[in-house]
Amino acid sequence: MKAIINLSMLACLVACQASPKEKEDAPEKPNIIVINLDDLGYGDVGAYGATALKTPNFDRLARGGLRLTSGHATSSTCTPSRFALITGSYPWRNSEAKILPGTAPLIIDTTQATIASVLKDAGYRTGVVGKWHLGLGNGHVDWNKPISPGPNQLGFDYAYIMAATQDRVPTVYIENGLVAGLEPNDPIEVSYEKNFDGEPTALTNPEMLTMKWHHGHNQSVVNGVPRIGYMKGGKKALWKDTDMADHFLTKARNFVLSNKNQPFFLYYAMQQPHVPRTPHPRFAGTTGMGPRGDAIAEADWCVGELLKTLEEQKLLEKTLIIFTSDNGPVVNDGYYDDAVEKLGKHTPSGPLRGGKYSLYEAGTRVPFITYWKGTIQPGVSDALVSQVDLPASLAALAGTRFEGKDSRDLLDVFLGKSDKGRENLVLEASGRTALRQGNWVLIPPYKGQALNRHVNIELGNAPEYQLFNLDDDIGQRQNLAKENPEKVNEMVKTLESIQGKRAGDLPELELK
Structure with missing residues (x-):
């Protein structure tokens, strides 16, 4: 029994001595x-x-x-x-x-x-x-x-x-x-619902502003800058x-x-x-x-x-x-x-x-x-x-x-x-999704404004499917959906399989 204990102690000693060497040989993490x-x-x-x-x-x-x-x-x-x-x-x-x-x-x-x-x-x-x-x-x-x-x-x-x-x-x-x-x-104190009594805002005290708001940024003023939300x-x-x-x-x-x-x-x-x-x-x-x-x-x-x-x-x-x-x-x-x-x-x-x-x-x-x-x-x-x-x-x-x-x-x-x-990637914008697959991009139909007029940016919303081939059209100007119904169907199925729900705002896929 004593010999077994001594052997165990020796094994432990060898392992402990080997450990620093193993650490030394391990590649340094960047x-x-x-x-x-x-x-x-x-x-x-x-x-x-x-x-x-x-x-x-x-x-x-x-x-x-x-x-x-x-x-x-x-x-x-x-x-x-x-x-x-x-x-x-x-x-x-x-x-x-x-x-x-x-x-x-x-x-x-x-x-x-x-x-x-x-x-x-x-x-x-x-x-x-x-x-x-x-x-x-x-x-x-x-x-x-x-x-x-x-x-x-x-x-x-x-x-x-x-x-x-x-x-x-x-x-x-x-x-x-x-x-x-x-x-x-x-x-x-912070609130996004109502202002605190007596606290200035961009609307009540425009003379405090060093930066003029264009849309939405007209609540509490800090350092002359109007913000979103109220603070005291x-x-x-x-x-x-x-x-x-x-x-x-x-x-x-x-x-x-x-x-x-x-x-x-x-x-x-x-x-x-x-x-x-x-x-x-x-x-x-x-x-x-x-x-x-x-x-x-x-x-x-x-x-x-x-x-x-x-x-x-x-x-x-x-x-x-x-x-x-x-x-x-x-x-x-x-x-x-x-x-x-x-x-x-x-x-x-x-x-x-x-x-x-x-x-x-x-x-x-x-x-x-x-x-x-x-x-x-x-x-x-x-x-x-x-x-x-x-x-x-x-x-x-x-x-x-x-x-x-x-x-x-x-x-x-x-x-x-x-x-x-990647083979594919689901892209998202304010809850709406699109699919990039290879160099193809599919944007399902979505209701809503096509242009955010405040910032002058096209949002991608359209009443029909949009399909683009980025190899030839990186600027996404030519919608190829009608000419490529099989590709649209394939990508719709891929998008829906990834998300587990129907793509876009249409009740069902309709292509002419």
Whole structure:
């Protein structure tokens, strides 16, 4: 018996001695940074065809990495596409995945696997900096107390965020569930239903405005900017709009510096060029395109500064960077800011039709670049990919698995080792869906206005099926549905099989 015990102890000793060697031989996990811009269009980047607008740092990523020409957000608006990126699930599977007010509860179940929770379990230090817009708390949030659940309950070790968007209240930063800089004797109150007694709005006190609203943004005024929603209190916690880009950049760089000696995952969700466009004064007027162009120039600079930090810390060769945007572009989205008047020859959607809010290609096809110095060879890929594929692909990179119905492991595509992307992709715009299959796009019939007149963008609604072949018609001008009834039928069946429901607004398929 004693001999057996001694042998057991010896076996344990050998195993313990072997363990460090095994760890040493194990491949080092790369850092991962996902840079997600807000409303940046396919044509807003030099590497994707922009000439009037200069984006040297975005272009640096494209030149040194893989420029994906058919990379998509799942949706043409922010909350749904961010939901897909974080959860690996199509947003139309969740009825709450729509543009949210700043007071919305968290729309992701804390038991659901996320890109952050899976990477955290794989040994990564995880962080999110910037725009969140996926809800916070369980409803009826008290902004003066710890706010939960939120990013920290979804796998993010560190979170420095704004709750929704820059044009919505509350206009404060939230760090790990607490409003940053809040004074207890000046509590915050937020409502999207009615104003607080005596609080000024854009309608009652237009003299306070430094930015004029165009549509919908006429409630509480903060820093001279009219917002969506009403807010009271928290004066010392209010953000300064023109410092926002610098502020988020500092937090992103600090996260990198604090975690440089271990694998980290950073979701850097930038706020530009979403309205209100408030570039720092040092960028004002630099592009000649008004605040929208200047905000893009500012965002490009921020990316350059983050690259400098990685370079200084000798982390570029150890870091996979994914650069993309949450949806397509919009020029006038609620404020008079000269974006339309100063656009000139610049086309934010490039050769694509539509834009933000649209089912046409410019609604979801976005800049999509992967960069990993020394690992990804510079090139261009036409493979069909989506942000919904990032959880499964990055999990594979970390040596683990992401169990999800919609996310595909396309790591080899993102690393430039394969050109075999998705077979199909369901695209979404305000609850309406379309199907991309190969280079064919099917948009089922939908009721409603064809044009959003506020923003001058075609939405994709039509009383008949629309079928486009992007090989010959990237601008989606020639509807081929009537000439290709078999293709339409095939794609309708595919879309309905994926969604488990009838496509479009017609009671049944009718083709002549």
